[in-house]
Amino acid sequence: MNLPSVQFTKEQEEFRVEVRTFLQRELQKGTFQTKCDSWLSGSDPAFSKLIAEQGWIGLTWPKEYGGAERSSIDRYILTEEFLAIGAPVAAHWFADRQTGPLLLRFGTEFQKKLFLPKIVKGECFFAIGLSEPNSGSDLASVRTKAEKVEGGWIVNGAKTWTSNAQDAHFMITLVRTEPVSEKKHHGLSQLIVDLKSEGVTIAPIRYLTGEHHFNDVFFDNVFVADDMVVGAIGNGWAQGLAELAFERSGPERILSTFPLLNETIEELKRRQDINGLAHAAKLVAELWSLRNLSIGVAKVLEEGGEVGVPAALVKSVGTKFEQKIPEVVRMLLDVYPHLQAERDLDRFLAESTLHAPGFTIRGGTSEVLYGIIAKGVLAR
Amino acid sequence: MNLPSVQFTKEQEEFRVEVRTFLQRELQKGTFQTKCDSWLSGSDPAFSKLIAEQGWIGLTWPKEYGGAERSSIDRYILTEEFLAIGAPVAAHWFADRQTGPLLLRFGTEFQKKLFLPKIVKGECFFAIGLSEPNSGSDLASVRTKAEKVEGGWIVNGAKTWTSNAQDAHFMITLVRTEPVSEKKHHGLSQLIVDLKSEGVTIAPIRYLTGEHHFNDVFFDNVFVADDMVVGAIGNGWAQGLAELAFERSGPERILSTFPLLNETIEELKRRQDINGLAHAAKLVAELWSLRNLSIGVAKVLEEGGEVGVPAALVKSVGTKFEQKIPEVVRMLLDVYPHLQAERDLDRFLAESTLHAPGFTIRGGTSEVLYGIIAKGVLAR
């Protein structure tokens, strides 16, 4: 598999400096605290609003919808800087990463005009309703049903593992609009559900730490108007698949535990521990090589290329790397992981260790990805 | 899974000292040279004869057949010492490990009297004919045929990956004595084939290093007398399975690369490299824990217990450990692996690296073992 090698332009580097300077200033002001896995577990609507004010939500989107029409490489840089400093970007994350591109590709003009400018302003957050109770990796086994009625659809069923639904205003919901047939990928559609509609119940699923990032979302005769259907009725599976490449190859599959690696190296430097640094250097090299690949995929994506397989590959290798960092760190330094530790190292280690199991599960388990990758390379 | 914890008796420890003293003296005399993976790749009939003279072949067998009637723990100790010092014991290995126990369990009195005393004297070596061209892990897909004739059987077909057939006198050969049915494990039998019979051709399969350990063995109308059938006709698969536990749980699934680990630690000690020693200590701890398990299986085996699953487990974890040693060593010391290197470290590293791929293949691939173990623990 050969992906392009990307060298950043001077403008891109200046943009990085701009973002970094801003974030470092906000960090010093105490606007946020560095956290590992902040893109999923750090939701702060006020912070997202601040990011919106910089024009950094919907960065690549057309200007007519409030976007900045910048390149995906710029967006890549922006995202990297959020992750490297562990900023709480979860509130607007899904709308920016998935909903925007989805609507731009499949949405109606009405939908684009209605939602995109609000997303860009940091006033409208989206959740993604994909998994269902008992569906697990078998995503196509959707049982949430939408039945046609006058002027719209009536939705009944439930979604689960919905990140950040508690802060979101809408949810892109994959539903079954035809009875189940032999081919379970058929007859699926994507609806935009207003989470404040009558009949919607959001119940927290607490993470093993007790934190609240995930939700069950139940639909009891929820009405969704016709103009809230995304793309074509029955085309939901194909539309959903297109989102996955965006979801799987990004820097968030490499950098979730980066603040821990960074702090570890700073601590080893303070201790003048040359042996420890030699071990840590190996992790830096791995990060470098993963990052090349991930940026390469971003480049192909921008050019409209097909990246399903390399994106799956970045996710499967990248998330193992994210998991490895806390395990290496505790061999290099004496630690006492604790979520409220005074020492950053101990806190980052606790966040990384406790969140690590999710890395190779969320967004496609490694087991499912192995199958996708193998079939992809065999088919060439 | 709980296996007994074994503490050695004073007598057992004395036996270990006896064996070790003998081997160290022979090593110093230049009778042999320490080698990694010597149990498979170090065949030296003269050395085997020397071992026989000590009474160390067939150690656990009844005295009436020339054995010493000692415990399997004694045999475990003996084997460990061979491996730890990397002695060339391949010539008598299979007869001692597999053929003896097989004949004692299933053989006729005639067979026991004929073969066991010769094996014990180091004058009769056996090979094991199990795999066939294209059979791979699917051992039951045997196509070598034995057809009944007056007074015996006519064998046609081929066996492959036969370790040490070039030095062996006989081969325990798994053949099909009934036409293939739905159940491919049925209708298999074990015959003792004299490798000097008319119609037997032995062709070397060279290992990737060019060395000759494996062979293709072809049968062209080879006559085997009725009294050379082991156990019952049609019972070959069950008899063969019983051998596997002996084959999979022994110290040779843990210690194949031990001489390299030992030399590495000595080198690190010479260099006063405390950091390197801390890494190497982890390997010693792993070895200790694997050894406990392996000895535990030996103990259960001796008591006649069922050890199919734990034996598969020792092999799957142990062989990965054997493979890991060369990979860790080259991170701890600067090396230049070479089979004819002057420095032992470089030579042991070359032997270990080049032989490592076979560890997780021979005697059951790790993939096959995972299935056996999982099914075993699920069934409890």
Added chain:
Amino acid sequence: MSEMKDMIAGVVERIFKEKVEKETVDLLETGKWGEEVWQLLVENEIEKVAIKEGHGGAGGDYEDLFHLYRLVGKYAVPIPFVEHTLANLVLEYVNSQPQSGLSTIHIATQPLELIKGKVTGQLQHVPWARYAEKIVTLATEQGKNSLIIIDLEEATIENSTNLAAEPRDHLRFTDANILLNHLLTEQQHEFLTQLQTAATVSKMVGAIDRAFELTLQFSKEREQFGRPIHRFQLVQQHLAILAGEQALSSSALDNIIALLVEGQVKDEIAFARLKLDDASRIVATSAHQVHAAIGVTHEHRLHHYTRRLWAWRDEDFHGNYWRKQLADKLLHSTNTIWEDLTKS
């Protein structure tokens, strides 16, 4: 274990099975603990196992006690059983009377400083201190180690927890009186570090037993793509890996217990602790991967065991400590490792 002791283990496991519901373990997160279970054990005098009969104990040896520790790990029991009994065991070891009230113990690398019979200083991450009356711990005076007892009335206690929400409190002492001052030989001091480590290893093995059991069970019940997930090779691989680590951990524990009983311990406790470091990582990883999303919810009990493994592996004498100890021994050893491994 003798038959009678098998019986004790049976009684205790039954108590844990019946009384330690998921909600009981979760109590810790609301600042409560398994008081009811503790009372049951006290009523049955289980906390006196391994205390000599002459000291008012129930008899028994290391094997009995460490087996109970393994059960504490296996059921994630939210009580200071290990700490209390280990404190008394250590007191017995130095020929001192066990304490009657609830005690805890803290044998770690940074002892308190003892000056003229009083101690001043801090202890971090002390297990269960908030509930205990006394603490058994170490102090140094002019480079020599003593085992001391302090009444916790003399401590300022700041509550904290480990990763698994178990109480791990910070204590501060100012000119605190000590109730015992037993000078330790170097050998005795080393033995205490081994005993503490063996206790932790026992708990860890128990947690591994359970994480494995839960995963096996889940793999039978959970269906994906139309069949139970244990039918998939990749899940079987996880199960085989888990079975391996469980067997290795279990036999490591059995081995060090046998050596402790015989008073023959050399490097084996260090080896066991290092093995458990690896096993904890591997087991937590595979158990969670098989359970997938369900296993990372608070609602599922898997995290009771994986969080404990992550917490315990970095407490008291951890892997890094023992690696350094072993490296130092290797450096000065004239034996080969094979000689060391095979000599008892």
Added chain:
Amino acid sequence: MSEMKDMIAGVVERIFKEKVEKETVDLLETGKWGEEVWQLLVENEIEKVAIKEGHGGAGGDYEDLFHLYRLVGKYAVPIPFVEHTLANLVLEYVNSQPQSGLSTIHIATQPLELIKGKVTGQLQHVPWARYAEKIVTLATEQGKNSLIIIDLEEATIENSTNLAAEPRDHLRFTDANILLNHLLTEQQHEFLTQLQTAATVSKMVGAIDRAFELTLQFSKEREQFGRPIHRFQLVQQHLAILAGEQALSSSALDNIIALLVEGQVKDEIAFARLKLDDASRIVATSAHQVHAAIGVTHEHRLHHYTRRLWAWRDEDFHGNYWRKQLADKLLHSTNTIWEDLTKS
């Protein structure tokens, strides 16, 4: 690569495909080499790629040359192409004339000692020395590094090989004359170590390309238990792992080539080399595991690639060397790693 250069790569790959049979690679084990292939390359002036036209070369840049090195790795071509062209490239780099006869190069951590314009000492594991006329190597004089050329007529040569049977000879010089003595700045010296490493990385990536390709193909052809093995999840896992390492290695190489072309290399060659260390291990392991017994026979060509990976990873500036370099840089850096990684 320009279109014309694409063409060169195409020509070379076709030559390798047609002329480098398994038997050709095996020649090395009988003390012979791929002379015929070498002659073909010379006839096509391929060995002059990346030599300036003013120096009688064919033009081209690092990208062209390193791509050819990757092909040498991919086909395990038993000729001193990398060594000869790298020797001349290095000479050009110090503004010296390339040599006409067959040259080899040896830039390693232990340079020869230069006294009064003559060298005495040994070089170990020198690639292809037995066939070369000249060697380009390093010497030190009063702590300063020079690039030198020695005529190999002046050397005592003891033949040896690496793990893959490639010639790696031991040379001994006594008062040998030197044909060039170019004093190197520290920066130039560092660049030569980077160039040598990049060449090795290129070969390694090629070997990985091929080991992956062979494994994919084998998994389609080989049947077990009644179906092609690529249908088994555990084989798919190996294929996915191989695909990942191949992609990571390939993009690492592309990246360092791009930086070399722009003269922007910092730590990236070290990173790439460390990545290839891991990738070599993982690829060799998974490729062999999928091939099972067939893959460890001499008859199968897989070992041409895995043995080269095992050999090359411990030659010249290996992983340990670069880890130490990086650790040293980290120790003295006032930047965070993120600043270093993102600054070009």
